[in-house]
Amino acid sequence: MRWPRQVMSLLFVLLLLTGPPAVLVFVVGPPVHGWPDGQQVRAWVQQPLTEQTVVAGLTIAAWLVWLLLAYTVTVRVLARLRAGAAWLRRMPLPTPLQATASGMAGAAVFTVAANTATTTPPQPALPVAAGTLDAPADPADLDPYGSVRGDDGIAVSGGWLPREVADQIAAAAALVWLRRRLAYQPHPPGPPAREDRDLVPLPATACAVQAALTNHPPPADTGEGPPVGMPALVSGLPATGVGLSGPGAAAAARGLLVTALLAGRQHSAVSLVVTHTALARLLGPSAEALQRHLPRLTVVSGLDEAVHVLESPTPSDGSHGRDEPQPGTSAAVLIIEEPPTDAADRLAASPAASAVVVVALGGWPARTTWQVDTTGHTRDPHRPGWAGPRLCVLDAIAALDLLTVIAHTNPPAPTPPAPNPSPPVVRSSGWRVPRQATGHDPLRRPDAPGRPLQLRVLGDPKLIADGQPVTIRRTAAMQALVFLAAHPDGADNRQLVDALWPGLPRHTLTNRLYTTLSTLRGAVRAACGLAVIDHTDDRYRLNPAHLDVDLWRFHTAVQHAATALTEPATAWQTVIDAYPGDLAAGRAWPWLDPIREATRRHVIDAHVALAAAAPDPHHALTVLQHGLLVDPYNADVHVRAMNALAALGDHQAVDDLHDTYTRRLGEAGLHISDEVRDTAARLSSATVPGR
Incomplete structure (x- = not known):
């Protein structure tokens, strides 16, 4: 206690x-x-060190020490009082509705009979911090449209996403990195600091969603839910169309953009049609650059063109090999800026009307109108007391972040349109792949026999003292340790907070960061009595004098391989041997992806270079097969392995490797590249004479 x-x-x-x-x-x-007179002053000057003056001096010094102590205590007390007052100001007070409901419930407790059961109405959810997971609602508490009334989603700095949408965003973010791994073209080994353009981190909103879901895996699929092709938030919209009004109308329309496009990735039957003016109103000038890379999005000039597009068999291109929609399962969302008048009758008479949900940005007197608040909650002014579904709400920045991630999950078009053939550049959170330790850094030598602590971050991260792993109870403390190992130049408070808790307000996390680092220091001090984290120049760094980090030794080997003039094969093999596994394997921290991929690419480069210099095809094949274990998604390594197998005459193995690779990509939601498919067809056993 x-x-x-x-x-x-x-x-x-x-x-x-x-x-x-x-x-x-x-x-x-x-x-x-009292004050001394002139005679006393002259006597003190003639003989300053007397018993009386010494006692007086000591007494004055004692009073000064006590005053310093009293000042320190006063300052600390005032600081505590200010912190308490600030906490009281931030503490959410009950609304009048909550106070009334609480008073009524309290009165009922003292007035009803002992055997009477009372049920209090559910209280409105309190605001949550950005990047956090809301508590799930009771599944039985459903509205007439089948949507859960409670809060079950992710709050980010730019809005709120339902859990279903957040899970799909996390899957899309993972798919972006898998696609980058697939498309990487190995090149001769270079220095540790990579400049690959596709190693830019994902946008901040996507990282916040990933971080919020790290410790909350998606629930098991029970087979229940909305019909195929329409996610819950889309199927919950009135089939006759709806107008969105209120302060959260535009944010809800942006959320609907993201929701429908994510549904289109999963189901080829779902498409999104939006007018040009509505898209510009929602996303601003960035909309035009993004729309080229969102194949399930069709931008039309007006309602007449929208009706023509919706009546066509394939309203938008971009299925990319997915199954064709089955009859009766196709669905589309049409977002327009203003409610239609006479055009609504033409749309209703269209054959595609039964599969189209029309959403208008504004009140729609002829149809249903929902008022949306800033948190996404909806209500119908014509149905007092009815609480509609909570919609995904996003501001323009958050929506562009998530749409950029969705755009990067799509494979490049065979003939990209001019003048912007490349996908839009991901808005970085500010981090680049850091400068790594090299052999020229005197503070980070490759061997450190005298260092009592070993930090292993390649593979399962662990801190070892005297041969025994150090128990670090806080997950954030281990994450901070790995982050500092990946950034040997150090990081300041802002960088650490953004990495460990992306999407959360920085000013609310200072104490959490101090607690995390204090826990880490305490665990290390209890294990070996050493301090491994230095705090100088407002930056935190790992102390290389007390710590041996395998990642630093790996990058020393990479630097040596990039500059070796003799025996390069030995240097490349050293790089391969120094890589036991992925950086922080099994961890899903969003900041890891760029650095983890950069580290993996160094190893892939070493494998390809070593295989190219192998003295015989058997040795080359062995090296390439080991490279496939390092990255089983890279297309270039698969092509090289197929050529090596064909050179040895094992064409059946080429077919098996192609089939395995195709199946692995399909399970991840990817499609095999034309280069791999053509290579497999050229080297297949079916094309070999006599087979």
């Missing part, structure tokens, strides 16, 4: 504040009795 220790501390402080003054006043007395 902490209160006895706190009471003793308070008594000790009170004793320090009251004891010395009492002793000085009642035992020693005042240091001087």
Whole structure:
């Protein structure tokens, strides 16, 4: 229990504040009795060190020490009071509705009979911090459209996403990195600091969603839910069309953009049609650059063109080999800026009307109108007391972040349109692949036999002291340790907070960061009595004098391989041997992806270079097969392995490797590249004469 220790501390402080003054006043007395006259001053100048002057000096020094102590205690007390006052100001107070409901419930407790059961209405959810997971609602608490009334989603700095949408965003973000791994073209080994353009981190909103879901895996699929092709939030919209009004209308329309496009990735039957003016209103000038890379999005000039597009068999291109929609399962969402008048009748008479949900940005007197607040909650002014589904709401920045991620999950078009053939550049959170330790850094030598601590971050991260792993109880503390190992130049408070808790307000996380680092320091100090984290120049760094980090030794080997003039094959093999596994394997921290992929690419480069210099095809094949274990998704390594197998005459193995690779990509939601497909067809056993 902490209160006895706190009471003793308070008594000790009170004793320090009251004891010395009492002793000085009642035992020693005042240091001087009035101002000295001229004769006393002359006597003091002639003989300054007398018993009386020494006692007076010591008494004055004691009073000064006590005043310094009293000042320190006063400052600490005032700081605690200010912090408490700030906490009280931030503490959410009950709304009038909550206060009334609480009062009624309390009155009912004292007035009803003992055997009477009372049920209080559910309280409105309190705001949550950005990048956090809301508590799931009771599945039985459903509205007439089948949507859950409670909060079950992710709050980010730019809005709120339902859990279903957040899970799909996390899957899309993972798919972006898998696609980058697939498309990487190995090149001769170079220095540790890579400049690959596709190693830019994902946007901040996507990272916040990933971080919020790290410790909350998606629930098991029970086979229940909305019809195929329409996610819950789309199927919950009125089939006759809906107008969105209120302060959250535009944010809800942006959320609907993201929701429908994510549904289109999963189901080829779902498409999104939006007018040019509505898209510009929602996303601003960035909309035009993005729309080229969102194949399930069709932008039309007006409602007439929208009707023509919706009546066509394939309203938008971009299925990319997915199954064709089955009859009766196709669905489309049409977003327009203003409610249609006479055009609504033409749309209703269209053959595609039964599969189209029209959403208008504004009130729609002829149809249903939902008022949307800034948190996504909806209500119908014509149905008092009815609470509609909570919609995904996003501001323009968050929506562009998520749409950029969705755009990067699509394979490049065979003939990209001019003048912007490349996908839009991902808006980086500010981090680049850091400068790594090299052999020229005197502080980070490759071998450190005298260092008592070993930090292993390649593979399962662990800190080892005297051969035993150090227990680090906080997950954030281990993450901070790995982050500092990946950034040997150090990081300041802002960079650490953004990496460990992306999407959360920085000013609310200072104490959490200090607690995390204090826990880490305490665990290391208890294990070996050393301090492994230095804090100088407002930056945190790992102390290389006390710590041996395998990642630093790996990059020393990479630097040596890039500059080796003799025996390069030995240097490349050293790089391969220094890589036991992925950086922080099994961890899903969003900041890891760029650095993890850069580290993996160094190893792939070493495998390809070593295979190219192999003295015989058997050795080359062995090296390439090991490279496939390092990255089983890279297309270039698969092509090289197929050529090596064909050179050895094992054409059946080429077919088996192609089939395995195709199946692996299909399970991940990817499609095999034309280069791999053509190579397999050229080297297949079916094309070999006599087979």
